[in-house]
Amino acid sequence: MSSDNKENLASDKPTTSHGAKYDFFEYKRSRSNSPNTEPDMLDLSYFDLEECESNLNYAWYGHIEAAHRITKILLNNNLIKLVPAIIGQFVNVQTLDLSSNCLKILDENICKLQGLKNLIVRDNQLEDNSLPKNLGARLPNLEIVNLSGNLFTQFPYQLLEIRSLKEIYLGSNKISGMPRSYEQLQGLEILYLGGNQLKSLPEEICQLKNLTNLNLSNNLLSALPNSLAKLRNIKTLALHGNNLTHLPIELVRLNLSELSLRNNPLVSRFAKEFTYNVPTLLELSGRIVKTKSIDYKNGILPTHLVNYLNSAQCCLNPRCKGVYFTSKVEHIKFVDFCGKFRVPLMQYLCSSQCNEKISNRFKITYSSSGSDLSDSDDQYQNRLLKKILIG
Structure with missing residues (x-):
């Protein structure tokens, strides 16, 4: 310019x-x-x-x-x-x-x-x-x-x-x-x-x-x-x-x-419906291998089966030692935060029997005063969350 x-x-x-x-x-x-x-x-x-x-x-x-x-x-x-x-x-x-x-x-x-x-x-x-x-x-x-x-x-x-x-x-x-x-x-x-x-x-x-x-x-x-x-x-x-x-x-x-x-x-409105797919023969076999601690590795089983077995997830029921792969039960766990609000959190269980056991236990341990569940893995949660806005 x-x-x-x-x-x-x-x-x-x-x-x-x-x-x-x-x-x-x-x-x-x-x-x-x-x-x-x-x-x-x-x-x-x-x-x-x-x-x-x-x-x-x-x-x-x-x-x-x-x-x-x-x-x-x-x-x-x-x-x-x-x-x-x-x-x-x-x-x-x-x-x-x-x-x-x-x-x-x-x-x-x-x-x-x-x-x-x-x-x-x-x-x-x-x-x-x-x-x-x-x-x-x-x-x-x-x-x-x-x-x-x-x-x-x-x-x-x-x-x-x-x-x-x-x-x-x-x-x-x-x-x-x-x-x-x-x-x-x-x-x-x-x-x-x-x-x-x-x-x-x-x-x-x-x-x-x-x-x-x-x-x-x-x-x-x-x-x-x-x-x-x-x-x-x-x-x-x-x-x-x-x-x-x-x-x-x-x-x-x-x-x-x-x-x-x-x-x-x-x-x-808390979710109350649970879905469960019937396990396949592959999954049932895999569950037995994992729960019985049967040794497996490459050379004994094909690689794709070893990878499948390694993908097992532990059931979140503390009293169950089972595992699941793709067949699982959705379970809503109600967690009490700050002694004021119950928040539903999703966890997965290995079978409907686990769901029934947890549900029965919940009925027994739930306090009308709104206190925490008695599960030991819930006790630390109130210390973590200081403010929840759900109102």
């Missing part, structure tokens, strides 16, 4: 959609008494700007020294349809807020901000193909991405490539499917997926080892994967507003400080 053009751009003060002239640096200084004012922030929010190319041009070419110091740009609550090309000149920007605009696409200009850490584009009209394909490779320093309130139907695959991500917000979209691999998101601490259309979660969710806060509220979940219990660092789990009738028994081993369960069938 020629120096004449730069001077012309610098001489044109930016305008609002109503035609009013203003100098945003003077405007920022006029708000210096505000507790939210930051010396390195360019605030063009809430001006109903249909496009802000000229405004940012003025910011860059009219005050280029000051513009180099800008680390935060607020363009939220305007009428912006496209990200201005000039945005890429603000190379030191770490936070960009484009919320509550009319964006249907984030073009390549956003990728020029290679130092960007916080990208906030909630409440727009972004869809599955709205993000740059190379977003993850071009913005390797992103720590927080907020894409809530858009039109995504799938988890944006571009986010799966950003190792630096700590927080992802995708609430109030239309997401119905989740990816199968999260290997690059080992640093992720917060995942917000509330208000979507999820019917299930993949077992691979357990790859998010450092997750501390998982929000799955207001979806269509009817069950949770057992692998969720492998998220040992998780403290807050929001499950309210789903179709859950039970929880995996393994969930009680998490050191949760908050579990939200309100507006699920399990709060008002």
Whole structure:
């Protein structure tokens, strides 16, 4: 761009959609008494700007020294349809807020901000193909991405490539499917997926080892994967507003400080029907081999039979030494948390006889005062969960 053009751009003060002239640096200084004012922030929010190319041009070419110091740009609550090309000149920007605009696409200009850490584009009209394909490779320093309130139907695959991500917000979209691999998101601490259309979660969710806060509220979940219990660092789990009738028994081993369960069938209507498939001859034979501790190994049995025998699961009835493979009985175990709420958790037994024994024992040991079951493996659970929101 020629120096004449730069001077012309610098001489044109930016305008609002109503035609009013203003100098945003003077405007920022006029708000210096505000507790939210930051010396390195360019605030063009809430001006109903249909496009802000000229405004940012003025910011860059009219005050280029000051513009180099800008680390935060607020363009939220305007009428912006496209990200201005000039945005890429603000190379030191770490936070960009484009919320509550009319964006249907984030073009390549956003990728020029290679130092960007916080990208906030909630409440727009972004869809599955709205993000740059190379977003993850071009913005390797992103720590927080907020894409809530858009039109995504799938988890944006571009986010799966950003190792630096700590927080992802995708609430109030239309997401119905989740990816199968999260290997690059080992640093992720917060995942917000509330208000979507999820019917299930993949077992691979357990790859998010450092997750501390998982929000799955207001979806269509009817069950949770057992692998969720492998998220040992998780403290807050929001499950309210789903179709859950039970929880995996393994969930009680998490050191949760908050579990939200309100507006699920399990709060008002506990599952009472159990299913049991008749064991095959293969399973019956396998059970005998395992329970009788018969030696088996490769060379004695075919490899596929050895693998099958190694897949045996122990019956969770503490008085039963049996195992099962694919034929199992679903059993709802009522666990008393904090002495206030009984939560149904799913466990699997090897036969219907085990279910009857546990049911009879439950009738005998259940206290009308609402105290814990007498099972020794239940005694530690009240110490783990400090807050349950099911009301």
